Amino acid sequence: xxxxxxxxxxxxENDCIKHLEYIRWKDQPRxxxxxxxxxxxxxKENRHHCNNCNTTFKVTVDTIFHHTHLDLQKWFLAxxxxxxxxxxxxxxxxxxxxxxxxxxAWRIGMKVREAMTQQGQRQLLTGIVEMDETYIGGxxxxxxxxxxxxxxxxxxxxxVGMVQRDTGNFKAEVVxxxxxxxxxxxxxxxxxxDINNATLxxxxxxxxxxxxxxxxxKVVDHTVWYVNGDAHTNTVESFWTLLKRGIxxxxxxxxxxxxxxxxxxxxxxxNNRQDENLFTTTLLKAMGG
Numbered sequence: 001x002x003x004x005x006x007x008x009x010x011x012x013e014n015d016c017i018k019h020l021e022y023i024r025w026k027d028q029p030r031x032x033x034x035x036x037x038x039x040x041x042x043x044k045e046n047r048h049h050c051n052n053c054n055t056t057f058k059v060t061v062d063t064i065f066h067h068t069h070l071d072l073q074k075w076f077l078a079x080x081x082x083x084x085x086x087x088x089x090x091x092x093x094x095x096x097x098x099x100x101x102x103x104x105a106w107r108i109g110m111k112v113r114e115a116m117t118q119q120g121q122r123q124l125l126t127g128i129v130e131m132d133e134t135y136i137g138g139x140x141x142x143x144x145x146x147x148x149x150x151x152x153x154x155x156x157x158x159x160v161g162m163v164q165r166d167t168g169n170f171k172a173e174v175v176x177x178x179x180x181x182x183x184x185x186x187x188x189x190x191x192x193x194d195i196n197n198a199t200l201x202x203x204x205x206x207x208x209x210x211x212x213x214x215x216x217x218k219v220v221d222h223t224v225w226y227v228n229g230d231a232h233t234n235t236v237e238s239f240w241t242l243l244k245r246g247i248x249x250x251x252x253x254x255x256x257x258x259x260x261x262x263x264x265x266x267x268x269x270x271n272n273r274q275d276e277n278l279f280t281t282t283l284l285k286a287m288g289g
Contacts, residue, residue, distance in 0.1 A: 001279040002084065006076050016072035017046050021059045023280065024287045032061040064111040064286045074098045078108045079286075083278055087246035088265065113261040115286040116268035118171060124194035125164040125171065130236040131189070131202045133160045133180055136247060136259060157256050159243075159263060160185065162192050163236045170239055170270050172263050174256075182207045189214065201231050239270060 010016045021029065029039045029048050036052035047056045060066050065075060077098050081089055089097075095105035137156035158180050161172040171192050175184055185207045189195065195215040202208045204221050211217045218231040226232060243266050247254055254262050272278050 001080055003077055003080055006073070006080050010073055010076055013072055014046065016076060017059060020063075020065075020072070020283070020287065023284055024059055024063075031055070032057045059287075063288055064114055070100065070104065070108075074100065075108065078105070079112055079282060080279060082109065082112050082265075083269065083282060085250075086269070087242065088250040088262070090250050090252075093250075110258070110261065112282075112286070113265050115282055116264050117261075118173075118264050118267055123169075124198075125162055125169060125192055126194045126197045127167075127199070128165040128230060129162055129193055129198045129200050130165060130233045131160070131162045131200055131208075132233050132236040132240070133158050133175075133205070134240045134244070135159070136244070136254070157259060159259075160188055161236050161239060162188070163239065165230075165235055168235070168271070168273075170236075170267050172239075172267050174260050174263060180205075180207050182210055186211065186214065201233060203233060239266070242266065242270070 010019060028037055029041070030037050031039055031048075031050035031053060033055055034050060034053040036050055038051040040049045040051060041047075042049055042056065045056075047058050049056050060068065060072075065072065068075065078094060081094060081097055089109075091102050091106035091109055094100075094109060095102045098105070100108075135154050135156035135158055137154075155178075157178055158175045159172055160175055160180070161170060163170045173188060173192075175188075189200065189211060193200065193215070199216040199218065200208075200211060201218045201220065202211075204219050204223075208217070208219070220226065220228070220231055220233055227234070243263070246266060247262070251262065272281065275281055
């Protein structure tokens with residue numbers, strides 16, 4: 001869905017609310033507090049009254065839209081812009097596009113990223129799985145005296161990614177304490193990959209030593225070749241390119257505190273890039289579905 005379709009389908013606040021009610025409840029409104037279906041609509045207030053617990057509520061309660069004072073149409077436009085921005089969209093750009101201040105735009109972006117979280121993606125990766133690591137961050141400011149080494153000697157936070165080659169399903173995680181130890185990598189493998197039904201492909205980093213005792217493991221020696229039959233890490237490296245272009249070109253700087261949310265955003269767009277109904281899918285997640 002694009003911004004033209006947003007304006008056409010949801011020209012008023014009532015249209016937005018009706019759409020959210022349909023997504024959340026279909027044709028049977030349910031009290032968000034006691035879950036009772038004995039409710040009475042209050043059309044003038046865009047609310048519902050629960051005849052069981054005697055409270056009133058809106059469809060936005062317990063969603064990313066809860067307590068918002070911003071028009072829902074702007075929320076819909078922001079969601080559309082974020083989903084369609086392959087390399088992300090900065091808070092300042094979003095603020096200009098939907099005519100809000102940058103702090104409001106930043107908050108909207110972070111709320112939308114809550115709906116893009118990887119926490120609900122519990123399905124383990126199978127088949128041929130590529131695994132690689134990268135480091136996120138820019139160069140130190142001039143005059144600061146700092147210098148970031150390249151590669152694994154850097155002080156930038158490491159991010160480990162895994163992708164199932166046949167489906168393109170991608171999972172990524174910021175490594176705690178910035179330690180890419182064999183123990184940490186092994187834990188990530190067990191957490192995200194079905195070791196009984198997968199073959200892992202990695203580069204020659206020594207942290208992956210020992211994985212062959214856990215599951216089938218192919219190693220790509222980038223000093224000699226990049227592709228040897230089905231042994232390569234090109235898919236995961238394509239994702240790193242997209243992620244880094246987004247971080248450097250759009251966001252410019254991302255703190256370690258919020259880096260996992262931005263990682264989730266890029267994983268979500270990557271994993272759902274073929275979904276023609278991604279706007280509705282994301283709205284459902286935003287509503288707690």
